[in-house]
Amino acid sequence: MLQKRMPLQSLTRAYPLVLYKILTLVVLATFLVSTSCAKKKRPIKGDTTYQKKQNAFFKDASTSPLKKKDLKTFEGLDFFEFDSTYIVNAKLKRTPNNEWFNMKTTTKRVSEERIYGVLYFELNGKQHQLNIYQGKEAVEEGDDYLFLPFLDETNGLESYGGGRYIDSNIPKGNTLILDFNTAYNPYCAYNSKYSCPIVPRENYLKTRVEAGVKRFKKD
Template sequence: MSDPVVPAAHEAFRRKRDLSIRGPQGAVALETTAWISEPTQVEGVPGTWAPSPAGDGLQVTADASDEIVVDGEVVDGAAVVYSHDSMTPSSVRFDDSRTAFVIGPDYNGRFALRVWNADAAEQRGFEGVSTFDFDPGWQKHGTFEPVEGGVAFEYGKSQGGSLRKGVSPGKIRFEHDGAEVELLALPDGDSLQIVFADATTGAETYDVGRFLFVKPRPDGTVEVDFNRAIVPPCAMSEQFNCPLPPAGNRLPFPIEAGEQRPLFAAE
């Protein structure tokens, strides 16, 4: 049997995915996630970082000689760094390779400084992500059933701690080997983020599971293409705290499609 023809759209997806991982603020580049509740110095970067007076991000205090640039201006005194998710997110630059932005607030109202190193992929010997061969059999034609009020579920995080509560806006269904499979998802913009594990998890694929992003159509149909399953960012950097698959998304069969594991020559 000849190998299946790999669609051009899938090859383009793989190229875009590789570039995004290797980018200046790609998953491999994350060096530090520092949650801040009081004035503190963050390892590896200058300045004193503290919660902003208005509670809308962080405030950095530094001299001009520290060469911290916030929103295009060198900090000489104090400057507010607004959260990445705010209406006016701030950008931070420390030098030619290190940049940062602020995330939050978290459940406790804290914000964090995330520091990125554009040279990290080269320094760590990042070689790419291993993948299964493209398999058209894992392009599933499914349905999305909205549920009024959503479907509540609990899930863990890769760095531990108490269980989080999530709400899926509905149920995603597709058939596999003659049986119906049902998945829950977290909202992600105009898409849905499926966090799942299967019989390859911890063996052929990354230990804590994988992600798949889908976009239901207005008629309720949805393409569940596991060839586009990706490893979570915590596979690239321990500074990420990724959601773990909820109980209902832990599938008993192997999904031999999509990404497997990141590859590092130096680790």
């Protein structure tokens, strides 16, 4: 049975109503989509700029060292509360012409390093010292990167058992600002596929460093 054709006059009157309904549906759909996206896109966690950058890096699947299953549930790294007392001025005693040596890693690979200098500083009311290292690869590439791996008495408790790292650059003078709030875990703390330098035993701090990234707790 054929549907009767709507009279032209009735059809003309019906168009505004149809258009209104269509526009209403479009607006409603756009609102629902934008609301859904807003719910999914959670703000980056972190109390400091450094913490937010770290969490953004770990949330990005293209850069994150996390395993796929851990990335799915990742909301943010666990940090010690920021503490300015863990930002110290260290005296740098350079050790020029030090020989290269093979720093062991968590795999069979070795990293060619040399002791660039010794850092002397006060922390938690006591005097401490740490060796700071320079990689042969960095030198060959003209990079002024320095590497500071260290152990402390939070390892295996609040922080990763294998110690943590701090990145630095060659200073112009004989002092270097050490910010332990930027101490981070080696990638192998998150994923065993990575090859990470093992912290030399002489870089053990006999004190608690309650700053930086804490131990990664897997679900």
